[in-house]
Each structure stands twice: as C-alpha cells, then as structure tokens.
Amino acid sequence: MRPVIEGDVPSFGRPARPREYVPGQVVVRVRPEAVRPHVAAPRMALSQSVADSLPDSIGEPVDYLRRDAGLKAVDPLFSPRLAQLRRSRLPPAARYRLAVAASVADVETDDLAGLAVASLPERRITGDLLETIGSSPGVEFAERLPTRWLEADGPDPKQNLQWGLRAIRYFDARRPSAADVRVAILDTGIDTTHPDLPDPVLYRHQGLRAQDIIGHGSHVAGIIAAIANNRIGITGIADCRLAVWKIFPDQPERGDFYVDSERYLRALGELPDEEVAAVNLSIGGAAHSQAEALLFRRLVERGVTPVAAMGNEYEEGNPTSYPAAYEDVVSVGAIAETRRRSRFSSTGHHIDLVAPGSNILSTVPMRRSAYRQETEYVSWSGTSMATPHVTAAVALLAAAHPGWSSAQISHRLRGSAAQLSAMRGSRWTQTYGAGLLDLRTALS
Amino acid sequence: MKLQVKFRQGASHDKVDEVLGALVERGADDVRALFPGSDDPELGALYVVEANGTSRDRLLRVLDKSDVVEFAEPEARRKLARSA
Numbered sequence: 001m002r003p004v005i006e007g008d009v010p011s012f013g014r015p016a017r018p019r020e021y022v023p024g025q026v027v028v029r030v031r032p033e034a035v036r037p038h039v040a041a042p043r044m045a046l047s048q049s050v051a052d053s054l055p056d057s058i059g060e061p062v063d064y065l066r067r068d069a070g071l072k073a074v075d076p077l078f079s080p081r082l083a084q085l086r087r088s089r090l091p092p093a094a095r096y097r098l099a100v101a102a103s104v105a106d107v108e109t110d111d112l113a114g115l116a117v118a119s120l121p122e123r124r125i126t127g128d129l130l131e132t133i134g135s136s137p138g139v140e141f142a143e144r145l146p147t148r149w150l151e152a153d154g155p156d157p158k159q160n161l162q163w164g165l166r167a168i169r170y171f172d173a174r175r176p177s178a179a180d181v182r183v184a185i186l187d188t189g190i191d192t193t194h195p196d197l198p199d200p201v202l203y204r205h206q207g208l209r210a211q212d213i214i215g216h217g218s219h220v221a222g223i224i225a226a227i228a229n230n231r232i233g234i235t236g237i238a239d240c241r242l243a244v245w246k247i248f249p250d251q252p253e254r255g256d257f258y259v260d261s262e263r264y265l266r267a268l269g270e271l272p273d274e275e276v277a278a279v280n281l282s283i284g285g286a287a288h289s290q291a292e293a294l295l296f297r298r299l300v301e302r303g304v305t306p307v308a309a310m311g312n313e314y315e316e317g318n319p320t321s322y323p324a325a326y327e328d329v330v331s332v333g334a335i336a337e338t339r340r341r342s343r344f345s346s347t348g349h350h351i352d353l354v355a356p357g358s359n360i361l362s363t364v365p366m367r368r369s370a371y372r373q374e375t376e377y378v379s380w381s382g383t384s385m386a387t388p389h390v391t392a393a394v395a396l397l398a399a400a401h402p403g404w405s406s407a408q409i410s411h412r413l414r415g416s417a418a419q420l421s422a423m424r425g426s427r428w429t430q431t432y433g434a435g436l437l438d439l440r441t442a443l444s
Numbered sequence: 445m446k447l448q449v450k451f452r453q454g455a456s457h458d459k460v461d462e463v464l465g466a467l468v469e470r471g472a473d474d475v476r477a478l479f480p481g482s483d484d485p486e487l488g489a490l491y492v493v494e495a496n497g498t499s500r501d502r503l504l505r506v507l508d509k510s511d512v513v514e515f516a517e518p519e520a521r522r523k524l525a526r527s528a
Contacts, residue, residue: 188524216524248524261446261519262478262492269479269487282525289520291448291478291490298486309525322520344527382526 021144024122026130027077028100032113034058034138035104044105046084051094054101057138062096064132069124071096076103077115080179083399087176117145156196156228156235158377163337164223164356168389169418170237173439178240178399183224183391184279184304186267187217188257189246191365194218194376196226196233198242202274205246206263213250214257215364215372219380220282222363223388224395233377234361237392237439240399243274252371259283268295272302277398280391281308281329282384284321293326300328305398305406307332307391309383311346318346325350330394330410333433334358334386340422341431345383351433352410353417357386390437400443416441445500446519447493447507448478453485455512463510464491470506471498489514 038053065071074095075082079102088095100116107113125144133142165171182201189212190200197218203210212218221244226236245267247259271279279299299306310333311321324331331350334342334357341347342358359379366375390413397409404412417435419427428434451460464475478490495503500518507516 214524216526219526256523259522261448261522264522265448265478265490269482283522284525285520285522287518287520289448290515290517291450292520294450294486294490312525312527321525322522342527380526382524384525384527387525 021146024119024125025145026118026120026125026133026142027145028061028116028118028133028142029140030058030100030104030114030116030138031140032104032110035101035114039101039105044101046081046088046090046098046102048090048094050101051090051097054097055138057136058100059097061133061136061139062100063093065118065120066093066096069129070121071118072121073119074099075117075119076100076106077117078112079103079106080177081106083177084180114140156226156231156233158234158361161361161379162234164360164389165235165237167335167337167339167356168237168393168437169440170235173396173443175238175396175439175443176399178238178395181238181240181395181398182243182274182276183238183240183395184243184245184271184274184276185217185220185224186245186247186264186279186281186283187220188212188214188248189217190221190242190244191215191218191363193366194222194363196230196363197221198225198227200242200244202243203246204244204267204270206266208246208249208263210246211369212246212365213369213371214248215369215374215378216248216257216282216384217244217246218365219362219378220280220384220388223360223385224280224392226363233363237389238395238399240392240395243276245270250371265291265295268292268299271299271304276304278305278307278391278394280388281306281323282382282387284309284311284324284383286319286321288322288325292323296323296326296329300406303406305330305394305409307387307394309387310334310348310351312344312382312384314344314346318348320348320350321346328406328410330390330413331433332383332387332390333431334381334383335420335432335436339420339436342381342383342386344381345386347431349430351430352414353390353433353435353437354420355386355389355437357381357383360385393437393439393442396439396443412442413437445495447495447500447503447516448519449491449493449507449516450514451489451491451512452514453489455489459512463507463512466506467493467503470502471495472503473497
C-alpha cells in the first residue's frame with residue numbers, strides 16, 4: 001500500500017527549493033520481534049487491551065513522543081488499516097501504540113514490518129529526540145523522513161486525461177482506504193500482467209482461458225482500481241481488492257460477445273461466499289429472468305451491492321435492460337464530458353444515477369488479440385464504463401461505513417448525486433436518475 | 445438452447461427425477477444442477493436443461509404441467525454494454 005504522507009495531494013514537478021527532509025515527520029522502525037509475541041497477527045484487534053499489552057520497549061517511546069514532543073499522529077507505513085486506525089475512537093495514547101503494533105502485525109514480511117511515520121511539530125524534532133527514541137531497545141532506528149520518499153510515488157501521467165475523475169469530484173473527496181474491501185467484476189477476465197492493475201485476490205476463469213482476450217474486463221478493472229500514484233498510466237477510483245470471474249467465452253456471435261449463462265449464474269451464486277461488498281455488471285439484455293432475479297435478491301440480502309449498466313440501446317428503441325432493471329440493483333446511465341446523456345445511454349424508470357461513460361480512458365491488456373488492436377490504455381465508451389465509476393464509489397462507501405446494508409449504500413449514492421443542468425431542476429429524471437455520481441458529497 | 449428451471453422447495457427427489465427424466469424422453473440433450481453439490485436448498489433447486497435438437501416450447505410445456513416446478517424459462521442472453 002502506498003504510504004500516506006502529508007496528505008494525499010498530488011504534487012506536480014519539483015519544488016523550487018527542495019527540502020532535505022519532510023517537515024514535521026519522523027520515520028521510526030520498531031523491532032518486529034519485540035511486537036510479534038504480544039499481538040495476534042495477521043489481524044490483531046484494534047483495542048485498548050492490545051494497546052496495553054505492548055511491552056515497555058515499544059510503549060515507552062510512543063508515550064514519550066506523545067507526552068513530551070507533541071505527537072500528532074502515527075501512521076503505519078504498510079498496514080492496510082490506516083483508515084480504521086485514524087477513525088478509531090480510542091484515546092490517542094492507545095491509538096498511537098496500536099498504529100505501531102499494526103505496522104508489524106499487519107505486514108507479513110519482516111523486511112517491511114515495523115515502519116511507521118510519526119507526525120510532530122517541526123520545532124520538536126531535534127537530534128536529542130531522535131537519539132532518545134532510537135536508544136529504546138524496541139526501536140531499531142528513528143530518523144527524519146527524507147524528501148526522496150515523497151518522490152517514490154507521484155501523479156499518474158495520464159491522470160489529466162481522466163475527465164471522469166474531475167466530474168465525480170474524486171480529487172475533492174475524503175476517500176478512505178478501501179484496501180479491506182473486495183469488489184467483484186463479472187466480465188471478460190483481467191490482464192494480470194498489466195503493471196497498472198492490482199493483482200486480483202481471486203480470479204475464476206471457470207475453464208476458460210485466463211487471458212482477457214476482449215479487454216473489456218481489464219478496462220472496467222482499471223476504472224475501479226488502477227493503482228493510484230505509482231507514476232504509471234491512470235488513477236483508479238478505489239484502492240479496493242478485485243475478485244474477478246470470467247463469464248464470457250472468447251468467441252463473438254454475430255459481432256457481439258454474450259455471457260455464458262451458466263458461468264454467469266454460478267458466479268452470482270458464489271459471490272456472497274467470497275465476502276465481496278459490490279459486484280460490477282457492465283452487461284445487459286432485454287429478457288427478464290426469474291433465476292437471475294432470485295440470485296440478485298440473494299446478493300442484496302447478503303450485503304452485496306450489485307451495480308449494473310443501463311445499456312447502450314437508446315437509439316435502438318431504448319429497451320429495458322436487465323440486470324439493471326431488477327429491484328435493488330444500482331442502475332447506471334452514462335454522460336459525456338458535456339454533462340449531458342451519452343447518445344447511446346438507455347433511459348428508464350429504474351435508473352438510479354449517471355456517471356462518466358463517453359471516452360473513458362482505462363487499462364486494456366498489454367498484448368493484442370484477434371478482437372482488439374489496442375494495448376495498455378485506450379478510451380472506450382458505454383454504460384459499461386459508467387458503471388465501474390459507481391462500483392468504485394460503493395467500495396469507498398463500504399470502507400467508510402462497514403456496517404451499512406446495500407440499501408443504505410444505494411440510498412446514499414442517490415441522495416448525494418449532483419443535479420445536472422439538463423435535469424432542469426427536477427430531483428429525478430428517467431434520463432439522469434438522481435443525477436451525477438458525486439464522490440465528495442457521498443463521502444462527506 | 446438452454447432452459448433454466450427451479451423446483452419448488454420441498455419437492456421430493458423422486459418427483460424431481462421424474463420431471464428431469466420426462467425432459468430427456470422428449471429430446472433434452474442434458475439436464476444438470478446449476479449448483480451441483482450445493483447444500484443451499486434454494487440454489488440446489490436450480491437446474492439447466494440443454495436442448496439443441498428439440499423444440500423449446502415442447503420442453504416448456506412439460507415443465508409447466510408439473511406441480512413441483514416453480515418456474516421454467518429460456519436462458520436470458522446478456523452481452524457487453526460497451527458502445528460500438
């Protein structure tokens with residue numbers, strides 16, 4: 001996980017007068033062997049009793065920084081639970097101790113374990129202070145944070161081409177870490193060799209070739225979760241974990257790619273067992289299915305939020321598309337950069353909201369295939385591309401509100417959507433639903 | 445061509461086997477559980493009928509007549525929602 005240092009604001013270019021150290025920040029490494037006997041790795045409880053159980057060789061230097069040096073925060077560098085720690089209602093003394101413990105307990109490899117960044121008033125960081133902390137038997141070293149650490153990551157070079165991020169107010173939103181949240185993608189697969197895509201925690205290609213021949217699934221995956229601030233390509237909306245089911249055989253029928261219905265329905269049945277918070281369905285068709293509706297009802301009952309595309313057939317009679325039209329499915333239409341409906345985006349009484357869906361830049365597999373000439377990154381259009389914007393928002397909401405039901409999450413998505421001028425003052429329309437996905441308001 | 449079938453919860457194995465056998469007699473190529481081995485009664489009641497050489501309506505009539513069938517329907521086709 002990328003460490004969060006001095007906020008999460010991308011910096012562009014080098015500062016005019018480069019600093020040697022990051023002001024107000026100290027990196028501390030505690031000895032993993034001093035912590036491990038006292039915590040239940042890999043998922044220690046974030047509780048007062050665990051904080052109290054830490055040995056003096058760990059607790060005392062933390063308490064010293066808090067008591068005598070104005071300690072303001074401790075962020076474990078490689079723990080995925082940074083957001084949880086920051087939200088904890090425990091007293092600061094316990095929270096800081098737990099952050100240090102999490103820097104060990106949440107990290108499997110000893111090479112990276114025990115690293116945490118302490119935030120202090122700049123004037124309190126002295127050689128004496130670093131020496132005092134570093135001399136504790138539980139601490140391997142304490143040193144000022146060199147500025148080059150900030151340069152280890154940085155803005156993604158194609159981010160300025162992602163108009164959709166600006167439209168949904170990604171940069172203005174207080175985004176929690178979604179590293180503990182699983183999102184399912186039922187699609188054409190994923191390119192596991194793409195350097196800008198996270199490794200899926202689960203990839204079921206169900207007897208089909210593992211490669212994403214078509215590229216659609218990799219494109220959806222990039223919109224949701226392309227690795228942010230790695231100086232490569234694009235920025236995904238949520239740092240969630242991906243669970244991928246390949247449900248498309250690689251052969252088109254009369255120019256269209258259709259799902260393998262058995263693989264698709266089986267995947268829907270398996271989702272709740274895989275503890276996913278959301279499922280992205282950038283697919284659709286005109287026929288209602290009782291079997292499919294049954295499986296969607298089960299998903300929602302089990303806490304999975306389904307997000308589905310409204311369909312691209314507006315100019316072909318604007319048929320109702322399923323699964324978007326099932327009750328309790330979050331149905332997503334597409335808008336263009338003009339903030340008006342994408343010409344293809346279907347409309348209807350079941351639409352929940354809209355998201356960017358025209359000319360959306362995202363990842364595609366690194367190698368060409370018979371059905372796709374583009375590699376690495378390409379801009380595609382469709383309600384397929386709007387849907388993952390909303391799915392990623394569900395992941396962020398699930399991270400911010402772990403106890404929320406699917407109904408609460410979809411209610412928040414609709415309630416926080418931004419009204420568009422094309423809605424002419426209406427709170428809801430069949431074209432735009434409740435309006436445009438607004439991450440800032442949704443997460444505020 | 446495929447059909448999706450759900451038997452009513454509580455339908456006896458004998459009754460289910462009877463219906464599945466009738467489908468094969470009337471030309472179904474294969475009948476199989478959608479979630480084989482599932483101990484969830486709802487998922488375990490879902491079946492797929494594959495029939496390429498016979499009339500869909502003929503098989504649906506068999507299913508519609510049975511009192512242990514909750515529903516039977518042709519598979520619903522789903523395609524990518526990417527714009528051309």
